[in-house]
Amino acid sequence: MTAVFKREFLSYFRSPVGYVALALFSFLSGFQFINMISKGYISISSEIVSLSSFFIIIVPIITMGLLSEDKRRGTEILFYTTPVNLFDVVFGKFLAAFALFAIMFVNVIIHMIITLCCKGKVDAGVVGATLVFFFVAALYISIGLFASSITDSQIVSAIISFVILLVISLLTTISQFAQSGVASFLGATFCKFDPAKAQSAGEKVAAALRWFNPLDKTQDFRYGIFSVFPLVFCLSFALVFIYLTFRKLDKKRWSQK
């Protein structure tokens, strides 16, 4: 796994991808920071939470080539022919992308140092937002990794992961549409004489959809309110996507004819 991690991590810096991702993140985080400091206040936790919303752009860039590039070049065959555990390959690639995120976070650490030098506040909310940053990043990277495993085109992989992450980010809005849609459908068909029941069903559907939104669950961390469940949620679903990626590769190993 170490070898895969090392190879994949260094590959970010042997191609423009890593530099572009780092430059993009530096610019976006710098913009957030300057926007606040120019108004005379700095909330690092708000900055970190805002940066999480840019994951839908950064994660596809970072993960698009993780497995699809090997497929395109044909080097994927090495995973199946060398004595290396396939899970180690998947996890090594996941860790490499995650390590790149850790390097990106150096920008925020520099902002924290500037904040402290300017007698600003770096409190428990910053620790909470940092936790959220890495746990949500882990979940999103695993989704990007999975998207990369199902195609040999980096562009298609990036589009797939972008769409999935976009849907996750818009789950709250989607849930509102689903609520009114379900309520009006049931109100017009099965619950004609009981609109309250239709409304209640709509609310339940909306709540169920919202339950899958990791960003919704992690909002309180920025205030210093730590909750174990959102972290468990991000981590467990990240493992699910890593497992799905592993199964996707493993399927190819034994389906070779």
Added chain:
Amino acid sequence: MSKDIRSNDKKGMDAKDSRFGILKMYSLLSVIIIVAIVLVFNVFVDKILGDKLVFDFSSTGQNSISKISQEYIDSLPDDTHIRIIGLMERPVNINDTAMEYVVPLLDDYQNKSNGKITVEYLDPAKYPAIINQLDPEGVYDLQSGMFLVTANGKIQTIAQGDCFAFDQNYLQNYGAYVPVANTVESAFTNAIVNLSRGYSHKAYFVTGLQEPSHQQFSNVLSALGIESADLVASDDFTVPDDCELLIINGINVDISTQMSSAIQEYLNNGGKIFVAVNYNNQIPESFDNLNEALHVMNLNIEDYVIQENDPAYMLDQYGFQSNMAIFSDFSDLTSTNVVRSHYTRPVRQFDLPYSYIITTPVIMTSSSATAVKINENLEMTQYDNASLYTAGMYSTFDGTSNPPEAYVFGTTDLSSDEYIGSYGTNDANVMLLRGIIKKLLPTENAVVVPTKPLSNFSVDNQKVTATSVNVMTAVLMVIVPIALIAVGVIVFAKRKNL
């Protein structure tokens, strides 16, 4: 021979297809099982352990109820049912809105009340009948966007404005509400206490005399189990029979002679009064009629402002902001033996010769303070020589069965919304106010939740200058990203032919 080989190949292919089918099934099943396990596990953690595994490390516990509220809720009987209702859709995108301090805290009330408190959000637009159901007689003027606490058939409404203390200076100068402290817990716990226990006393604020708002003072009273109402200044002013405490707070216009007579009658009948006025050089009002009423208690508010000259007491270079020593009889009411005060009028004993009127100083200056008058052009004229001035006095009658009581202050730095909003309810001045009110209207087991200051993310303006912001913009948004892109381009150019 070749037929045998073909037959063996076919058998091998069939075996491979069969193995492929089994592995495919295994793969599919394992994915389904893993996803199901993760879903069930997450639902379990969310529903069973979710609320228990939440830890509030915020500096002021903004989103958690305090020990004070928790202890009161625990003390309520098990069959208590208090409903907190938000007349709105449950707010979802609460970041950077006032609701970020309300919604999580209300959830905490529900989670930690063992079923005694429920929190509901009912949008009147969706449930038009809800307002009629809650308030059939339209007494409470319920409106969309409001919160209400209801128990035992009684309702207490809480507007969003009641949940915050605002920067009064900013409000007066720029007309905008800038919250400086979170009083959400204080407002809801007070409502819960008052509905479950009932108010013990009633106080009236005299209004209509160009005074600023008294919302924070009302909250302090409410926390002490005292219901408050407004008593508007008018020509037919009378003090209601149920008035246990009359409050004249921060008025900028003198009361009328008719009001003065009504207050004198109220005091002569054993009434209790709290008066706090300060010196405002824009409106250097003489409170002749108010003094006429206070003369019943042998007290008089002067028309001058105290200038402190003792450096140990001075809080600004002019001496108009200073510390005031608390007289020993009242020092146990607060945490320190001094209170802050600015633009303070002297309050003196009047010249009535009656020995049954007992007057006691409450707060006073050093012995080197002077009294001056400031005109509209900010020119000062000295009024009195250096001496000790009292800025707050207490008066009562000795030897009577129902003695009147009066606390009169030449400063509003105990009771103004500006002060309470800025310094919170746990400040020494506000503690003195609370102590005085408790002395006037004793209430058993008052539940007082401290104000929570909002997080302050401001930075040192001497370090964050326009120049330093420009430098940071150049470095963080231009130089670093461009340098990274340049390195990327160089790497790409060098490696493209490898």
